[in-house]
Amino acid sequence: MSSLVDAGLTVHVQEGAGRHAHALDAAYRAAGATVTPEDPTAQSDVVVSVQPLTVHQAGLLEPGTVTISFLQPANERELLGVYRDRGVTSFSFDLLPRVTRAQSADALSSQALVAGYRAVLVAAERLPRFLPMFTTAAGTVPPAKVLVLGAGVAGLQAIATARRLGAVVEAYDVRKAAGEEVRSLGAKFLELDLEAQSGVYASAQSEEFLERQRELIGRHVAASDVVITTAAIPGRRAPVLVTTDMLKAMAPGSVVVDLAAESGGNYAGSVAGQEVWVGDVLVHGALNLPSSMPVHASRLYSRNVLNLLKLMVVDGSVRPDLGDEVLDGCCLTHDGRIRKELP
Numbered sequence: 001m002s003s004l005v006d007a008g009l010t011v012h013v014q015e016g017a018g019r020h021a022h023a024l025d026a027a028y029r030a031a032g033a034t035v036t037p038e039d040p041t042a043q044s045d046v047v048v049s050v051q052p053l054t055v056h057q058a059g060l061l062e063p064g065t066v067t068i069s070f071l072q073p074a075n076e077r078e079l080l081g082v083y084r085d086r087g088v089t090s091f092s093f094d095l096l097p098r099v100t101r102a103q104s105a106d107a108l109s110s111q112a113l114v115a116g117y118r119a120v121l122v123a124a125e126r127l128p129r130f131l132p133m134f135t136t137a138a139g140t141v142p143p144a145k146v147l148v149l150g151a152g153v154a155g156l157q158a159i160a161t162a163r164r165l166g167a168v169v170e171a172y173d174v175r176k177a178a179g180e181e182v183r184s185l186g187a188k189f190l191e192l193d194l195e196a197q198s199g200v201y202a203s204a205q206s207e208e209f210l211e212r213q214r215e216l217i218g219r220h221v222a223a224s225d226v227v228i229t230t231a232a233i234p235g236r237r238a239p240v241l242v243t244t245d246m247l248k249a250m251a252p253g254s255v256v257v258d259l260a261a262e263s264g265g266n267y268a269g270s271v272a273g274q275e276v277w278v279g280d281v282l283v284h285g286a287l288n289l290p291s292s293m294p295v296h297a298s299r300l301y302s303r304n305v306l307n308l309l310k311l312m313v314v315d316g317s318v319r320p321d322l323g324d325e326v327l328d329g330c331c332l333t334h335d336g337r338i339r340k341e342l343p
């Protein structure tokens, strides 16, 4: 906040906006912002939010207003139409190019880190047994076995957290390159007899591939006390990696946390924001886990926003140059048109 003020911008925050993240109005005032009782959206040149604006809010924007938020284009066609018609320049963190220069603005990564950490805590809390090993006078408790499917930013953080809590961890990713990172965290990388089509980022695999993957992964799921699934394909439905038969083969009381629940689920029966029992196994469909750890999720997000905005500020005013590859990559609407092909 103070960095934006130092950059010459005037910052308005709606009263109580930070309450759930324990950021009080007084703290915003102390950082140089004006706290307003009404929603300041319509009067602003730049509107920053976590979730996309509502269609109603978008309808109040002046031409040339800049908006920054997460925004999945396929889910927000109506909103994009309003942005286009009102001449709004909108940016989405979901489309930020993952080039080195944009790393400090990479909100997908910062929030995935929070989600991966949190997923393990959710699982640990729901699990009716210890994660670490204990040797006691009453006998030895073996460590819990945790399987992490998808070893991107969230998966790696889940592995690190589960390891810190003393679990024995296995992980799998279609990107073989993830193996080194998994092993460096003290977990075992599953080498499946499968040839994935993959580069730095996973591409969608064929249904035959996924079928074979499910066959090979089934016994690892069955042997685990906790499964955390994080596998995603940007802009597409998440691949189904876990089946009901696999869950039925797990020990009673086992827990699955599906971080891909919002994009269809790595288990097809996951429901985002709900816990469902499949026999004696609990499936937690994660919904916006970062919001359950708002202090650090917000702190990291605010840094990402600041670093994206810095690319747009010229002499104290916000003037995005779409010749910049980072801004070009994540700009959805500008000058009365939608700039990306909608899936």
Ligand SMILES: NC(=O)c1ccc[n+]([C@@H]2O[C@H](COP(=O)([O-])OP(=O)(O)OC[C@H]3O[C@@H](n4cnc5c(N)ncnc54)[C@H](O)[C@@H]3O)[C@@H](O)[C@H]2O)c1
Pocket (backbone or CB within 6 Å): 098, 099, 100, 102, 103, 106, 108, 109, 112, 149, 150, 151, 152, 153, 154, 155, 172, 173, 174, 175, 178, 200, 201, 202, 205, 213, 230, 231, 232, 233, 234, 239, 241
């Ligand atoms: N250069 C940069 O600026 C930058 C920034 C962020 C991430 N990255 C890298 O990008 C990669 C992916 O990051 P992410 O966390 O955003 O990924 P993501 O959220 O898109 O997907 C999560 C993981 O699921 C995996 N996955 C997809 N289909 C799968 C399947 N069928 N089975 C198993 N796993 C499957 C993906 O390979 C990925 O690792 C990581 O290597 C990360 O370190 C680079």
